[in-house]
Amino acid sequence: MADVLPDWLNPEPWLSDDSVVDGDSIRSAIYSLSPGPRELAVLLSKEAGGHIEEMAQRAQAITLRHFGRTISLYVPLYVSNYCSGGCIYCGFASDREQIRLKLSDVELKAEVKALKKQGFNDVLLLTGERTEEAGFEYLKECVKTASGYIHNVSVEAFSMSVDEYKELHEAGCTAITLYQETYNPELYKELHRWGQKQDYAYRLDVPSRAMEAGMRSLGLGVLLGLDDPIREAVCLFLHAQYLLKKHWRSGVMISFPRICAQMGEYKPAYPVDDEFLARMIFAFRICLPDVPLVLSTRESARLRDGFAGVGINRMSVASKTTVGGYGSDGQESGKQFEVTDTRDVNTFCAMLRSKDLEPVFKNWDSVFNA
Numbered sequence: 001m002a003d004v005l006p007d008w009l010n011p012e013p014w015l016s017d018d019s020v021v022d023g024d025s026i027r028s029a030i031y032s033l034s035p036g037p038r039e040l041a042v043l044l045s046k047e048a049g050g051h052i053e054e055m056a057q058r059a060q061a062i063t064l065r066h067f068g069r070t071i072s073l074y075v076p077l078y079v080s081n082y083c084s085g086g087c088i089y090c091g092f093a094s095d096r097e098q099i100r101l102k103l104s105d106v107e108l109k110a111e112v113k114a115l116k117k118q119g120f121n122d123v124l125l126l127t128g129e130r131t132e133e134a135g136f137e138y139l140k141e142c143v144k145t146a147s148g149y150i151h152n153v154s155v156e157a158f159s160m161s162v163d164e165y166k167e168l169h170e171a172g173c174t175a176i177t178l179y180q181e182t183y184n185p186e187l188y189k190e191l192h193r194w195g196q197k198q199d200y201a202y203r204l205d206v207p208s209r210a211m212e213a214g215m216r217s218l219g220l221g222v223l224l225g226l227d228d229p230i231r232e233a234v235c236l237f238l239h240a241q242y243l244l245k246k247h248w249r250s251g252v253m254i255s256f257p258r259i260c261a262q263m264g265e266y267k268p269a270y271p272v273d274d275e276f277l278a279r280m281i282f283a284f285r286i287c288l289p290d291v292p293l294v295l296s297t298r299e300s301a302r303l304r305d306g307f308a309g310v311g312i313n314r315m316s317v318a319s320k321t322t323v324g325g326y327g328s329d330g331q332e333s334g335k336q337f338e339v340t341d342t343r344d345v346n347t348f349c350a351m352l353r354s355k356d357l358e359p360v361f362k363n364w365d366s367v368f369n370a
């Protein structure tokens with residue numbers, strides 16, 4: 001399986017560097033003018049835990065310099081929870097007992113209108129792996145409908161071909177989010193028990209295909225908890241670096257999802273604690289200064305308040321992980337995972353303003369999509 005790894009995805013030189021990690025090397029990584037994977041690995045080491053305050057201050061200063069006092073807000077909208085995939089850690093896997101639903105065009109309109117009413121202009125449409133009920137044509141129609149109301153419509157769904165991404169882009173989709181979940185090919189195969197998602201190499205190539213098709217931005221991430229988080233983080237960095245070099249017209253965004261409680265018995269082998277999460281966010285901000293860093297409502301209100309503007313510059317808010325639930329009257333499905341920060345938009349924006357941060361609901365106009 002290791003032969004599926006391309007040359008650019010080799011974390012070993014950065015992880016097995018024999019140089020000592022001490023106060024000097026950590027400070028030099030914090031203030032490096034051209035940080036790379038080695039600096040990232042140093043900042044993720046447990047020795048860097050003693051410098052967390054300094055890392056936070058540096059991350060805050062960089063965030064302010066590149067993004068001002070703004071936090072851009074988006075909301076996820078599950079259009080369907082049909083899924084042919086078998087991800088062992090997910091409540092929507094095809095072997096889980098679930099009410100399976102998909103939004104009709106009428107329901108989708110009701111949802112986006114309700115979200116628009118709350119002020120949203122940036123919506124992430126989600127669905128599972130391809131099924132007959134919710135395949136490419138269904139998703140494309142959802143994008144068309146949503147982009148009639150919302151300026152920035154992005155998609156988190158199954159892997160597609162370049163031609164499909166082109167069609168989706170023409171329908172109004174500006175960005176794709178697709179996590180590799182884990183960069184460890186053997187573990188990947190074990191966790192993704194069946195379906196197209198089992199193909200590690202095909203998934204790894206998704207961001208390139210989507211960027212080639214003209215997508216403005218690609219959301220990357222690993223599911224924290226599956227494997228050694230330092231190794232995963234270095235691979236994620238290498239992936240971002242490769243894409244930014246190869247597809248310089250597009251941008252990348254990075255998210256930090258930790259495994260949440262869900263249906264099924266899966267227990268993460270490498271649980272990531274709050275302290276490591278903080279180090280990871282600060283390290284990515286220091287090493288990728290102008291890349292948007294995203295934090296979802298998986299995390300608690302306390303943590304999200306602390307990271308807003310301190311590394312993180314993009315956040316979801318008032319999220320639901322059921323199909324429907326914002327505005328349509330139909331039946332709601334079960335949840336993909338539990339949301340932890342359940343605050344409504346007004347409460348969340350009041351928190352941001354109390355920190356002198358400005359919530360931004362619209363930073364893209366659909367007129368640019370042409």
Ligand code: SF4
Nearest residue numbers: 083085087090093128
């Ligand atoms: S993570 Fe996505 S593809 Fe995997 S089972 Fe869940 S919904 Fe399906």
